[in-house]
Amino acid sequence: MTILIIGAGLVGSQVARMLVEQGEKPVLLDSAAQPKAIGEIVDLNKVALIEGNVLQPLSIVKAVNEHAITAIVHTAANPLLTLGAQRDPYAAVNLNIMGTMNVLETARSTGVKRVVVSSSNVLNHFLGGGEGNGDLMNEEALPRPTTFYSATKQAVESLGLNYARWCGVDFAGMRYGAVFGPWSGAGGGGPSNVVREAMRRALNGEEASVPAGAMEWVYSKDAAHGTVLALRAKDLGTRVFNITMASLTTPQDMASAIQSVVPGSRVKIETPAATAVSLPNMTGVSDQTTARKTLGYSPQFDFVAGLRDLADWMKAH
Ligand SMILES: NC(=O)c1ccc[n+]([C@@H]2O[C@H](COP(=O)([O-])OP(=O)(O)OC[C@H]3O[C@@H](n4cnc5c(N)ncnc54)[C@H](O)[C@@H]3O)[C@@H](O)[C@H]2O)c1
Numbered sequence: 001m002t003i004l005i006i007g008a009g010l011v012g013s014q015v016a017r018m019l020v021e022q023g024e025k026p027v028l029l030d031s032a033a034q035p036k037a038i039g040e041i042v043d044l045n046k047v048a049l050i051e052g053n054v055l056q057p058l059s060i061v062k063a064v065n066e067h068a069i070t071a072i073v074h075t076a077a078n079p080l081l082t083l084g085a086q087r088d089p090y091a092a093v094n095l096n097i098m099g100t101m102n103v104l105e106t107a108r109s110t111g112v113k114r115v116v117v118s119s120s121n122v123l124n125h126f127l128g129g130g131e132g133n134g135d136l137m138n139e140e141a142l143p144r145p146t147t148f149y150s151a152t153k154q155a156v157e158s159l160g161l162n163y164a165r166w167c168g169v170d171f172a173g174m175r176y177g178a179v180f181g182p183w184s185g186a187g188g189g190g191p192s193n194v195v196r197e198a199m200r201r202a203l204n205g206e207e208a209s210v211p212a213g214a215m216e217w218v219y220s221k222d223a224a225h226g227t228v229l230a231l232r233a234k235d236l237g238t239r240v241f242n243i244t245m246a247s248l249t250t251p252q253d254m255a256s257a258i259q260s261v262v263p264g265s266r267v268k269i270e271t272p273a274a275t276a277v278s279l280p281n282m283t284g285v286s287d288q289t290t291a292r293k294t295l296g297y298s299p300q301f302d303f304v305a306g307l308r309d310l311a312d313w314m315k316a317h
Pocket of ligand 1: 006189190192
């Protein structure tokens, strides 16, 4: 069993580390891999790191054939996620939707059984409409994504579910919360960079900033854990899973978490203007029932535990 991980960033590198710890040698495919950053997460001697582009279907097919791939984890993304998609919708639609199509089509044509794709809990938060209350005859029956990024993730889930229904591709969509965790490279989305920068400043004795809205987070190691559980599950059931901390973290929670990990640190509450669209005020907590029942997932890290783990990692690197 060899797993292909497409996208070797914040989440993909943690999935690789976890698979290596379970005795596997995964293949990481990336169009612009950052070997130094990846090597800080997983031993590069224990993975195969290859160049490839999810927008070029043959490069996925080549990787599948050359490495006898049996399952794919697809995490490739544009660097700033919500923010990047608002700035360049065309590129985000192309990468997120066509990239996922290429992965699903590769799986269908080569016989790769299972495909686990990163979705996002933006689908639990960046939605409007639905006033038709489930009456499918009403134009407003279905909730509508309110950002380009969430529109792409809705399409990604719908495409995956149809490949499962019609083409025998065993699809799973992972709705991660806003992810933060160890990573020194570029990318990783706006939220993870905000947390990392806050911790960097706190550890350096400088004033740290936390965003003004409440957020639903997941630590990157838990995101990877949920993903690996989806790779292993015998039966994926309804196929879409909320993988979050199952809690809302308010700005005050975040500030006191930083102060408990770095005693005496100064924290102000302020959303950097450029990232406001990706750091909303979330109001609800995603339901974890399906992830718990079908995958056996429960978060191992709350915000303080994640921050402590991140601080230890940052000090060591
Ligand atoms: N980071 C978050 O807060 C967050 C939250 C929810 C969901 N997600 C989703 O999780 C997934 C992983 O996010 P991440 O934070 O690890 O992203 P990341 O930016 O850290 O990593 C993405 C990787 O994909 C690679 N990539 C980009 N275009 C590519 C292409 N055409 N072909 C091959 N590789 C390509 C990049 O080089 C990068 O290494 C994404 O689908 C993202 O939408 C992320």
